[in-house]
Amino acid sequence: MVMDKLSNSLQDALKKLVGAGRIDERTVNDVVKDIQRALLQSDVNVKMVMQLSKSIKERALDEDVPQGMNPREHVIRIVYEELMKIVGEGTDIPLKPQKIMMIGLQGSGKTTTTAKLARYFQRKGLKPAVVCADTFRPGAYQQLKTLCESLNVAFYGEEGNPDAVGIVERGLAEIDKYDVKIIDTAGRHSLESDLIDEMERIHAISSPDYKLLVLDAGIGQQASEQAKAFNDSVGISGVVISKLDGTAKGGGAMSAVAATDSSIAFIGVGETPQDLEKFEADRFISRLLGMGDLRSLMEKAEESLSEDELDVESMMKGKFTLKDMYKQLEAMNKMGPMKQIMQMLPLGGMGMKVSDEDYEVTGQKMAQYKTLMDSMTEEEMTNPRIIGSSRIKRISIGAGSNPETVRELLKYHKQMQNAMKGMRGGKFNMKKMMKKMGM
Ligand SMILES: Nc1nc2c(ncn2[C@@H]2O[C@H](COP(=O)(O)OP(=O)(O)OP(=O)(O)O)[C@@H](O)[C@H]2O)c(=O)[nH]1
Ligand SMILES: [Mg+2]
Missing domain, CATH: 1.10.260.30 (Signal recognition particle, SRP54 subunit, M-domain)
Structure with missing residues:
Protein backbone atom coordinates (compact mmCIF):
# COMPACT_ATOMS: atom_id res chain seq x y z
CA MET A 1 0.00 0.00 0.00
CA VAL A 2 1.02 3.61 -0.01
CA MET A 3 3.37 4.75 2.72
CA ASP A 4 4.72 1.26 3.15
CA LYS A 5 7.76 2.40 4.98
CA LEU A 6 5.86 4.40 7.54
CA SER A 7 3.39 1.59 7.96
CA ASN A 8 6.11 -0.97 8.56
CA SER A 9 7.90 1.23 11.08
CA LEU A 10 4.71 1.94 12.98
CA GLN A 11 3.82 -1.72 13.05
CA ASP A 12 7.29 -2.60 14.24
CA ALA A 13 7.00 -0.03 16.99
CA LEU A 14 3.70 -1.46 18.15
CA LYS A 15 5.10 -4.96 18.13
CA LYS A 16 7.11 -4.01 21.17
CA LEU A 17 3.85 -4.15 23.06
CA VAL A 18 3.02 -7.72 22.13
CA GLY A 19 2.63 -9.75 25.25
CA ALA A 20 3.15 -6.80 27.53
CA GLY A 21 1.20 -7.58 30.69
CA ARG A 22 1.08 -3.98 31.75
CA ILE A 23 2.26 -0.70 30.40
CA ASP A 24 5.31 0.74 32.06
CA GLU A 25 6.96 4.01 31.35
CA ARG A 26 10.01 2.49 29.75
CA THR A 27 8.03 0.52 27.19
CA VAL A 28 5.87 3.50 26.35
CA ASN A 29 8.88 5.76 25.93
CA ASP A 30 10.46 3.20 23.73
CA VAL A 31 7.41 2.77 21.55
CA VAL A 32 6.79 6.50 21.33
CA LYS A 33 10.37 7.14 20.32
CA ASP A 34 9.98 4.67 17.46
CA ILE A 35 6.70 6.20 16.37
CA GLN A 36 8.28 9.63 16.50
CA ARG A 37 11.14 8.56 14.33
CA ALA A 38 8.82 6.90 11.83
CA LEU A 39 6.62 9.97 11.50
CA LEU A 40 9.54 12.36 11.19
CA GLN A 41 11.06 10.20 8.51
CA SER A 42 7.88 10.42 6.52
CA ASP A 43 8.06 14.19 6.94
CA VAL A 44 5.11 14.76 9.21
CA ASN A 45 5.24 18.25 10.65
CA VAL A 46 7.69 18.33 13.56
CA LYS A 47 5.48 20.27 15.93
CA MET A 48 2.65 17.85 15.35
CA VAL A 49 4.91 14.88 15.98
CA MET A 50 6.01 16.36 19.29
CA GLN A 51 2.46 17.06 20.31
CA LEU A 52 1.41 13.56 19.35
CA SER A 53 4.27 11.97 21.25
CA LYS A 54 3.38 13.88 24.35
CA SER A 55 -0.29 12.94 24.14
CA ILE A 56 0.42 9.28 23.51
CA LYS A 57 2.78 9.08 26.47
CA GLU A 58 0.41 10.81 28.82
CA ARG A 59 -2.65 8.95 27.74
CA ALA A 60 -1.03 5.53 27.60
CA LEU A 61 0.18 5.88 31.16
CA ASP A 62 -2.69 7.84 32.70
CA GLU A 63 -5.76 6.32 31.15
CA ASP A 64 -6.98 3.01 32.43
CA VAL A 65 -6.89 0.14 30.01
CA PRO A 66 -10.54 -0.33 29.07
CA GLN A 67 -12.20 -3.56 30.07
CA GLY A 68 -11.60 -6.35 27.64
CA MET A 69 -8.71 -4.64 25.95
CA ASN A 70 -5.13 -5.71 26.35
CA PRO A 71 -2.40 -3.12 26.89
CA ARG A 72 -1.34 -3.35 23.28
CA GLU A 73 -4.82 -2.66 21.99
CA HIS A 74 -5.10 0.19 24.42
CA VAL A 75 -1.99 1.86 23.05
CA ILE A 76 -2.97 1.15 19.45
CA ARG A 77 -6.25 2.86 20.08
CA ILE A 78 -4.52 5.92 21.48
CA VAL A 79 -2.04 6.05 18.61
CA TYR A 80 -4.94 5.72 16.21
CA GLU A 81 -6.82 8.60 17.81
CA GLU A 82 -3.79 10.85 17.90
CA LEU A 83 -3.00 10.15 14.25
CA MET A 84 -6.59 10.99 13.42
CA LYS A 85 -6.05 14.39 14.98
CA ILE A 86 -3.21 15.04 12.55
CA VAL A 87 -4.86 14.04 9.28
CA GLY A 88 -8.38 15.06 10.20
CA GLU A 89 -11.60 13.23 9.49
CA GLY A 90 -11.36 13.38 5.72
CA THR A 91 -13.52 15.55 3.48
CA ASP A 92 -16.50 13.91 1.92
CA ILE A 93 -17.20 15.11 -1.60
CA PRO A 94 -20.84 14.16 -2.02
CA LEU A 95 -22.19 12.17 -4.92
CA LYS A 96 -24.43 14.83 -6.38
CA PRO A 97 -24.43 17.47 -9.10
CA GLN A 98 -21.76 20.05 -8.38
CA LYS A 99 -18.93 22.19 -9.67
CA ILE A 100 -15.38 21.41 -8.69
CA MET A 101 -12.37 23.60 -9.31
CA MET A 102 -8.90 22.05 -9.32
CA ILE A 103 -6.08 24.06 -7.84
CA GLY A 104 -2.39 23.46 -7.37
CA LEU A 105 1.16 24.19 -8.40
CA GLN A 106 2.65 23.06 -11.67
CA GLY A 107 2.98 19.33 -11.97
CA SER A 108 1.16 18.62 -8.74
CA GLY A 109 -1.26 16.31 -10.51
CA LYS A 110 -4.30 18.50 -11.23
CA THR A 111 -4.98 17.27 -14.73
CA THR A 112 -4.47 13.63 -13.85
CA THR A 113 -6.71 14.04 -10.82
CA THR A 114 -9.33 15.78 -12.96
CA ALA A 115 -9.54 12.66 -15.11
CA LYS A 116 -9.54 10.40 -12.06
CA LEU A 117 -12.39 12.34 -10.52
CA ALA A 118 -14.39 12.31 -13.73
CA ARG A 119 -14.03 8.55 -13.80
CA TYR A 120 -14.89 8.30 -10.11
CA PHE A 121 -18.19 10.17 -10.54
CA GLN A 122 -18.94 8.36 -13.76
CA ARG A 123 -18.65 5.03 -12.00
CA LYS A 124 -21.01 6.25 -9.32
CA GLY A 125 -23.61 6.91 -11.97
CA LEU A 126 -23.21 10.66 -12.35
CA LYS A 127 -22.51 12.40 -15.63
CA PRO A 128 -19.22 14.30 -15.43
CA ALA A 129 -17.87 16.93 -17.80
CA VAL A 130 -14.54 18.68 -17.78
CA VAL A 131 -13.42 22.18 -18.74
CA CYS A 132 -9.80 22.81 -19.58
CA ALA A 133 -8.86 26.23 -18.21
CA ASP A 134 -5.16 25.66 -18.51
CA THR A 135 -4.08 28.07 -21.23
CA PHE A 136 -0.63 28.39 -19.76
CA ARG A 137 1.14 25.16 -20.55
CA PRO A 138 1.36 24.10 -24.19
CA GLY A 139 -0.07 20.64 -24.50
CA ALA A 140 -2.41 20.99 -21.54
CA TYR A 141 -5.45 21.05 -23.80
CA GLN A 142 -4.42 17.93 -25.67
CA GLN A 143 -3.47 16.09 -22.47
CA LEU A 144 -6.86 16.57 -20.88
CA LYS A 145 -8.80 16.03 -24.09
CA THR A 146 -7.08 12.71 -24.69
CA LEU A 147 -7.69 11.61 -21.11
CA CYS A 148 -11.37 12.52 -21.35
CA GLU A 149 -11.76 10.72 -24.65
CA SER A 150 -10.27 7.59 -23.21
CA LEU A 151 -12.83 7.70 -20.42
CA ASN A 152 -15.71 8.78 -22.57
CA VAL A 153 -16.09 11.94 -20.54
CA ALA A 154 -17.43 15.17 -22.03
CA PHE A 155 -14.73 17.78 -22.54
CA TYR A 156 -14.71 21.50 -23.27
CA GLY A 157 -11.65 23.50 -24.21
CA GLU A 158 -10.51 26.12 -26.70
CA GLU A 159 -7.10 25.27 -28.04
CA GLY A 160 -4.92 28.31 -28.57
CA ASN A 161 -7.18 30.78 -26.81
CA PRO A 162 -5.31 32.35 -23.88
CA ASP A 163 -8.44 33.68 -22.16
CA ALA A 164 -8.89 31.12 -19.35
CA VAL A 165 -11.70 33.00 -17.66
CA GLY A 166 -13.68 33.31 -20.88
CA ILE A 167 -13.18 29.61 -21.57
CA VAL A 168 -14.56 28.70 -18.16
CA GLU A 169 -17.58 30.91 -18.68
CA ARG A 170 -18.40 29.47 -22.10
CA GLY A 171 -17.43 25.97 -21.03
CA LEU A 172 -19.77 25.90 -18.06
CA ALA A 173 -22.62 27.12 -20.26
CA GLU A 174 -21.82 24.42 -22.78
CA ILE A 175 -21.78 21.58 -20.24
CA ASP A 176 -24.70 22.91 -18.27
CA LYS A 177 -26.70 19.69 -18.51
CA TYR A 178 -23.99 17.53 -16.94
CA ASP A 179 -24.01 16.58 -13.27
CA VAL A 180 -20.47 17.09 -12.12
CA LYS A 181 -18.48 19.88 -13.75
CA ILE A 182 -14.77 19.82 -13.15
CA ILE A 183 -12.53 22.74 -14.03
CA ASP A 184 -8.85 21.99 -14.53
CA THR A 185 -6.72 25.08 -14.07
CA ALA A 186 -3.15 26.00 -14.91
CA GLY A 187 -0.31 25.54 -12.48
CA ARG A 188 2.79 27.66 -12.03
CA HIS A 189 6.16 27.01 -10.49
CA SER A 190 5.25 28.94 -7.42
CA LEU A 191 2.39 31.02 -6.25
CA GLU A 192 3.12 33.97 -8.51
CA SER A 193 0.73 36.83 -8.57
CA ASP A 194 -0.53 36.01 -12.05
CA LEU A 195 -1.52 32.51 -10.94
CA ILE A 196 -3.36 33.88 -7.95
CA ASP A 197 -5.05 36.49 -10.06
CA GLU A 198 -6.21 34.01 -12.69
CA MET A 199 -7.33 31.54 -10.04
CA GLU A 200 -9.38 34.17 -8.28
CA ARG A 201 -11.04 35.27 -11.49
CA ILE A 202 -11.90 31.70 -12.47
CA HIS A 203 -13.17 31.20 -8.98
CA ALA A 204 -15.35 34.28 -9.18
CA ILE A 205 -16.89 33.38 -12.52
CA SER A 206 -17.52 29.72 -11.78
CA SER A 207 -18.44 29.84 -8.08
CA PRO A 208 -17.44 26.22 -7.53
CA ASP A 209 -18.98 24.13 -4.78
CA TYR A 210 -15.61 22.57 -4.05
CA LYS A 211 -12.11 23.85 -4.51
CA LEU A 212 -9.76 20.91 -4.42
CA LEU A 213 -6.12 21.58 -3.77
CA VAL A 214 -3.85 18.97 -5.32
CA LEU A 215 -0.66 18.49 -3.32
CA ASP A 216 2.20 16.36 -4.54
CA ALA A 217 2.98 13.95 -1.73
CA GLY A 218 6.66 14.14 -2.59
CA ILE A 219 7.07 17.76 -1.54
CA GLY A 220 7.23 16.92 2.13
CA GLN A 221 7.26 19.76 4.62
CA GLN A 222 6.87 22.48 1.98
CA ALA A 223 3.30 21.36 1.63
CA SER A 224 2.15 23.39 4.60
CA GLU A 225 3.26 26.67 3.16
CA GLN A 226 1.60 25.92 -0.17
CA ALA A 227 -1.62 24.80 1.39
CA LYS A 228 -1.79 27.92 3.49
CA ALA A 229 -1.13 30.24 0.55
CA PHE A 230 -3.84 28.65 -1.58
CA ASN A 231 -6.22 28.63 1.32
CA ASP A 232 -5.65 32.34 1.94
CA SER A 233 -6.32 33.08 -1.72
CA VAL A 234 -9.47 31.22 -2.78
CA GLY A 235 -10.12 28.99 0.20
CA ILE A 236 -9.64 25.25 0.02
CA SER A 237 -12.55 22.91 0.56
CA GLY A 238 -10.71 19.65 0.16
CA VAL A 239 -7.23 18.33 -0.47
CA VAL A 240 -6.11 15.66 -2.88
CA ILE A 241 -2.73 14.18 -2.12
CA SER A 242 -1.30 12.88 -5.36
CA LYS A 243 1.58 10.50 -5.98
CA LEU A 244 1.37 8.85 -2.60
CA ASP A 245 2.48 5.72 -4.41
CA GLY A 246 5.87 7.10 -5.15
CA THR A 247 7.23 8.63 -1.98
CA ALA A 248 8.14 7.97 1.60
CA LYS A 249 7.63 11.64 2.37
CA GLY A 250 3.86 11.67 2.20
CA GLY A 251 3.56 12.65 5.83
CA GLY A 252 4.42 16.22 4.92
CA ALA A 253 1.44 16.67 2.66
CA MET A 254 -0.79 14.68 4.98
CA SER A 255 -0.07 16.95 7.89
CA ALA A 256 -0.24 20.06 5.73
CA VAL A 257 -4.00 19.87 5.57
CA ALA A 258 -4.05 21.36 9.04
CA ALA A 259 -3.06 24.65 7.39
CA THR A 260 -6.30 24.70 5.37
CA ASP A 261 -9.89 24.87 6.47
CA SER A 262 -10.42 21.38 5.19
CA SER A 263 -8.98 17.91 5.11
CA ILE A 264 -8.01 15.19 2.68
CA ALA A 265 -10.72 14.16 0.24
CA PHE A 266 -8.83 11.79 -2.06
CA ILE A 267 -5.43 10.30 -2.49
CA GLY A 268 -3.73 9.58 -5.79
CA VAL A 269 -1.94 6.27 -5.88
CA GLY A 270 -0.78 5.94 -9.46
CA GLU A 271 -0.76 7.50 -12.88
CA THR A 272 -3.82 5.95 -14.45
CA PRO A 273 -7.37 7.28 -14.05
CA GLN A 274 -8.36 4.44 -11.75
CA ASP A 275 -5.62 5.18 -9.24
CA LEU A 276 -7.71 7.35 -6.98
CA GLU A 277 -8.93 6.47 -3.52
CA LYS A 278 -11.53 8.27 -1.54
CA PHE A 279 -9.80 9.19 1.66
CA GLU A 280 -11.32 7.89 4.80
CA ALA A 281 -9.16 8.64 7.74
CA ASP A 282 -10.23 5.70 9.87
CA ARG A 283 -9.53 3.18 7.18
CA PHE A 284 -6.33 4.81 6.17
CA ILE A 285 -4.94 4.80 9.66
CA SER A 286 -6.15 1.27 10.33
CA ARG A 287 -4.19 0.20 7.31
CA LEU A 288 -1.18 2.20 8.35
CA LEU A 289 -1.21 0.49 11.73
CA GLY A 290 -1.64 -2.89 10.09
CA MET A 291 -5.13 -3.53 11.34
N1 LIG B 1 2.75 7.94 -9.65
C1 LIG B 1 1.85 8.90 -9.74
N2 LIG B 1 1.98 9.84 -10.67
C2 LIG B 1 1.05 10.80 -10.75
C3 LIG B 1 -0.07 10.84 -9.87
N3 LIG B 1 -0.80 11.93 -10.18
C4 LIG B 1 -0.18 12.53 -11.20
N4 LIG B 1 0.95 11.87 -11.55
C5 LIG B 1 1.94 12.23 -12.59
O1 LIG B 1 2.47 13.51 -12.31
C6 LIG B 1 2.75 14.21 -13.51
C7 LIG B 1 2.07 15.57 -13.49
O2 LIG B 1 0.67 15.37 -13.47
P1 LIG B 1 -0.37 16.40 -14.09
O3 LIG B 1 -1.71 15.89 -13.79
O4 LIG B 1 -0.06 16.71 -15.51
O5 LIG B 1 -0.04 17.68 -13.19
P2 LIG B 1 -0.69 19.12 -13.31
O6 LIG B 1 -0.85 19.64 -11.94
O7 LIG B 1 -1.89 19.11 -14.16
O8 LIG B 1 0.49 19.90 -14.04
P3 LIG B 1 0.38 21.33 -14.79
O9 LIG B 1 -0.84 21.29 -15.63
O10 LIG B 1 1.62 21.43 -15.59
O11 LIG B 1 0.31 22.34 -13.72
C8 LIG B 1 2.27 13.32 -14.63
O12 LIG B 1 3.38 12.64 -15.15
C9 LIG B 1 1.32 12.35 -13.95
O13 LIG B 1 1.28 11.11 -14.61
C10 LIG B 1 -0.18 9.80 -8.87
O14 LIG B 1 -1.10 9.74 -8.03
N5 LIG B 1 0.80 8.86 -8.87
MG1 LIG C 1 -2.42 20.23 -15.77
Missing part, protein backbone atom coordinates in the same frame (compact mmCIF):
# COMPACT_ATOMS: atom_id res chain seq x y z
CA GLY A 292 -6.28 -4.29 7.85
CA ASP A 293 -9.37 -2.98 6.33
CA LEU A 294 -12.04 -5.34 5.29
CA ARG A 295 -14.56 -2.66 4.55
CA SER A 296 -12.36 -1.06 1.96
CA LEU A 297 -11.75 -4.36 0.30
CA MET A 298 -15.42 -5.24 0.23
CA GLU A 299 -16.32 -1.96 -1.34
CA LYS A 300 -13.59 -2.06 -3.86
CA ALA A 301 -14.48 -5.60 -4.74
CA GLU A 302 -18.15 -4.74 -5.07
CA GLU A 303 -17.46 -1.80 -7.30
CA SER A 304 -15.04 -3.54 -9.62
CA LEU A 305 -16.41 -7.00 -9.71
CA SER A 306 -20.14 -6.84 -9.86
CA GLU A 307 -20.00 -7.92 -13.49
CA ASP A 308 -17.65 -10.75 -12.74
CA GLU A 309 -19.73 -12.46 -10.11
CA LEU A 310 -16.74 -12.96 -7.91
CA ASP A 311 -18.16 -14.26 -4.68
CA VAL A 312 -16.13 -12.40 -2.11
CA GLU A 313 -18.24 -13.73 0.73
CA SER A 314 -17.57 -17.32 -0.10
CA MET A 315 -13.95 -16.56 -0.84
CA MET A 316 -13.58 -15.27 2.66
CA LYS A 317 -15.17 -18.38 4.03
CA GLY A 318 -12.19 -20.19 2.60
CA LYS A 319 -14.02 -21.66 -0.34
CA PHE A 320 -11.65 -20.37 -2.89
CA THR A 321 -11.44 -22.55 -5.95
CA LEU A 322 -9.32 -22.20 -9.02
CA LYS A 323 -12.42 -20.87 -10.70
CA ASP A 324 -12.56 -18.06 -8.21
CA MET A 325 -8.93 -17.41 -8.79
CA TYR A 326 -9.46 -17.33 -12.53
CA LYS A 327 -12.15 -14.73 -12.16
CA GLN A 328 -9.96 -12.89 -9.76
CA LEU A 329 -7.09 -12.80 -12.19
CA GLU A 330 -9.40 -11.56 -14.88
CA ALA A 331 -10.70 -8.87 -12.60
CA MET A 332 -7.35 -7.87 -11.28
CA ASN A 333 -6.83 -5.17 -13.81
CA LYS A 334 -9.83 -3.42 -12.49
CA MET A 335 -9.05 -3.93 -8.85
CA GLY A 336 -5.42 -3.01 -8.94
CA PRO A 337 -2.42 -5.06 -8.06
CA MET A 338 -2.92 -8.01 -5.77
CA LYS A 339 -0.42 -6.66 -3.35
CA GLN A 340 -2.52 -3.58 -2.90
CA ILE A 341 -5.59 -5.69 -2.27
CA MET A 342 -3.87 -8.00 0.15
CA GLN A 343 -2.66 -5.04 2.07
CA MET A 344 -6.22 -4.13 2.79
CA LEU A 345 -6.79 -7.41 4.51
CA PRO A 346 -6.10 -7.76 8.20
CA LEU A 347 -3.28 -10.21 7.70
CA GLY A 348 -0.79 -7.83 9.19
CA GLY A 349 -2.87 -7.59 12.31
CA MET A 350 -2.88 -11.33 12.69
CA GLY A 351 0.85 -11.42 12.66
CA MET A 352 1.03 -12.72 9.11
CA LYS A 353 3.52 -10.77 7.15
CA VAL A 354 2.50 -10.28 3.57
CA SER A 355 5.69 -10.16 1.62
CA ASP A 356 5.85 -8.63 -1.78
CA GLU A 357 6.83 -11.82 -3.56
CA ASP A 358 3.91 -13.72 -2.13
CA TYR A 359 1.33 -11.68 -3.89
CA GLU A 360 3.06 -9.98 -6.71
CA VAL A 361 1.87 -11.66 -9.83
CA THR A 362 3.12 -9.98 -12.89
CA GLY A 363 0.89 -9.37 -15.84
CA GLN A 364 2.80 -11.97 -17.79
CA LYS A 365 2.38 -14.56 -15.04
CA MET A 366 -1.30 -13.81 -14.86
CA ALA A 367 -1.67 -14.50 -18.56
CA GLN A 368 0.28 -17.75 -18.18
CA TYR A 369 -1.88 -18.88 -15.28
CA LYS A 370 -5.02 -18.14 -17.20
CA THR A 371 -3.85 -20.16 -20.18
CA LEU A 372 -3.05 -23.06 -17.87
CA MET A 373 -6.45 -22.91 -16.25
CA ASP A 374 -8.03 -22.86 -19.67
CA SER A 375 -6.66 -26.33 -20.24
CA MET A 376 -8.01 -27.68 -16.97
CA THR A 377 -11.24 -29.58 -16.64
CA GLU A 378 -14.24 -28.30 -14.75
CA GLU A 379 -13.55 -30.84 -12.04
CA GLU A 380 -9.96 -29.76 -11.65
CA MET A 381 -11.01 -26.17 -11.44
CA THR A 382 -13.48 -26.76 -8.63
CA ASN A 383 -11.39 -29.28 -6.80
CA PRO A 384 -7.73 -28.56 -7.43
CA ARG A 385 -6.66 -31.19 -4.89
CA ILE A 386 -7.17 -33.92 -7.48
CA ILE A 387 -4.44 -32.46 -9.65
CA GLY A 388 -1.55 -34.90 -9.38
CA SER A 389 1.59 -35.22 -11.47
CA SER A 390 -0.04 -36.87 -14.48
CA ARG A 391 -2.69 -34.18 -14.63
CA ILE A 392 -0.03 -31.54 -14.18
CA LYS A 393 1.76 -32.95 -17.19
CA ARG A 394 -1.39 -33.03 -19.30
CA ILE A 395 -2.34 -29.50 -18.36
CA SER A 396 1.09 -28.12 -19.10
CA ILE A 397 1.21 -29.80 -22.49
CA GLY A 398 -2.27 -28.60 -23.33
CA ALA A 399 -1.27 -25.04 -22.54
CA GLY A 400 2.11 -25.24 -24.23
CA SER A 401 3.73 -24.65 -20.88
CA ASN A 402 5.73 -26.76 -18.43
CA PRO A 403 4.94 -28.69 -15.23
CA GLU A 404 6.89 -26.22 -13.07
CA THR A 405 4.58 -23.41 -13.98
CA VAL A 406 1.53 -25.54 -13.19
CA ARG A 407 3.01 -26.32 -9.77
CA GLU A 408 3.74 -22.68 -9.27
CA LEU A 409 0.16 -21.85 -10.13
CA LEU A 410 -1.13 -24.43 -7.66
CA LYS A 411 1.16 -23.09 -4.98
CA TYR A 412 -0.02 -19.58 -5.63
CA HIS A 413 -3.59 -20.74 -5.39
CA LYS A 414 -2.85 -22.44 -2.09
CA GLN A 415 -1.33 -19.29 -0.68
CA MET A 416 -4.28 -17.24 -1.75
CA GLN A 417 -6.68 -19.77 -0.32
CA ASN A 418 -4.88 -19.78 2.99
CA ALA A 419 -4.83 -16.04 3.08
CA MET A 420 -8.56 -15.90 2.46
CA LYS A 421 -9.19 -18.46 5.15
CA GLY A 422 -6.88 -16.76 7.58
CA MET A 423 -8.90 -13.64 7.32
CA ARG A 424 -11.88 -14.91 9.17
CA GLY A 425 -10.22 -17.07 11.79
CA GLY A 426 -7.04 -16.29 13.56
CA LYS A 427 -6.35 -14.94 16.97
CA PHE A 428 -6.99 -11.41 15.97
CA ASN A 429 -10.64 -10.61 15.77
CA MET A 430 -10.94 -7.67 13.47
CA LYS A 431 -14.62 -7.02 14.04
CA LYS A 432 -14.26 -7.06 17.78
CA MET A 433 -11.34 -4.75 17.60
CA MET A 434 -13.13 -2.27 15.37
CA LYS A 435 -16.12 -2.35 17.63
CA LYS A 436 -14.04 -1.71 20.68
CA MET A 437 -12.49 1.23 18.98
CA GLY A 438 -15.90 2.63 18.29
CA MET A 439 -15.69 2.16 14.56
